Amino acid sequence: MKRSAVTALIVVWLTSMVVMAQRMAANPNTEAPGVKIARALSAAPANIAKGARVAERGKGNETVLREGNNGFTCFPGHSGVVGDMPYCANDAALQWINDFAERKPKPTNAEPGIVYMLAGGTDWSATDPFAKSGNPFKQPLHWMIMWPFDPVTTGLPMTAKQTGTWIMYAGTPWAHLMINQRP
Numbered sequence: 276m277k278r279s280a281v282t283a284l285i286v287v288w289l290t291s292m293v294v295m296a297q298r299m300a301a302n303p304n305t306e307a308p309g310v311k312i313a314r315a316l317s318a319a320p321a322n323i324a325k326g327a328r329v330a331e332r333g334k335g336n337e338t339v340l341r342e343g344n345n346g347f348t349c350f351p352g353h354s355g356v357v358g359d360m361p362y363c364a365n366d367a368a369l370q371w372i373n374d375f376a377e378r379k380p381k382p383t384n385a386e387p388g389i390v391y392m393l394a395g396g397t398d399w400s401a402t403d404p405f406a407k408s409g410n411p412f413k414q415p416l417h418w419m420i421m422w423p424f425d426p427v428t429t430g431l432p433m434t435a436k437q438t439g440t441w442i443m444y445a446g447t448p449w450a451h452l453m454i455n456q457r458p
Contacts, residue, residue: 312340315331315340318350329348329349329351
């Protein structure tokens with residue numbers, strides 16, 4: 276084979292690899308299910324991850340990637356997207372999350388929910404639950420209790436911090452406890 280033909284083949288191959296990488300970056304749904312499952316399970320302690328259901332949320336639908344049996348569902352999120360990090364939640368927390376997504380006046384879960392986010396993440400605001408822009412802040416590994424917490428009655432701080440416990444979205448119906456440590 277002539278050197279020019281080999282060079283042309285290499286250029287075509289490299290070009291196709293670049294195009295494929297750009298498509299995957301533009302559409303994270305092209306990731307292999309195993310990659311998504313691993314990222315989702317990275318959010319939970321090992322004893323929770325072992326029996327957790329894994330699902331992916333899309334526009335108006337949910338795709339189950341793995342069945343589970345312990346009452347927790349883990350989601351992979353989308354790498355690099357502010358506010359869309361991997362998490363694992365029990366049914367009460369999922370009710371809270373669904374109410375939040377539907378912008379209900381307040382959460383309707385009848386008991387505290389638990390969310391694990393041991394992979395950390397980012398969010399747009401620690402005070403405005405519906406912020407969609409600004410300077411994102413990095414969240415360390417943490418877990419949350421999805422239940423109304425009041426800084427006045429609890430004495431807990433409402434300022435975002437990298438260690439310890441604080442109340443996110445204090446003063447709103449979406450206030451919840453952030454616990455920045457391993458459970």
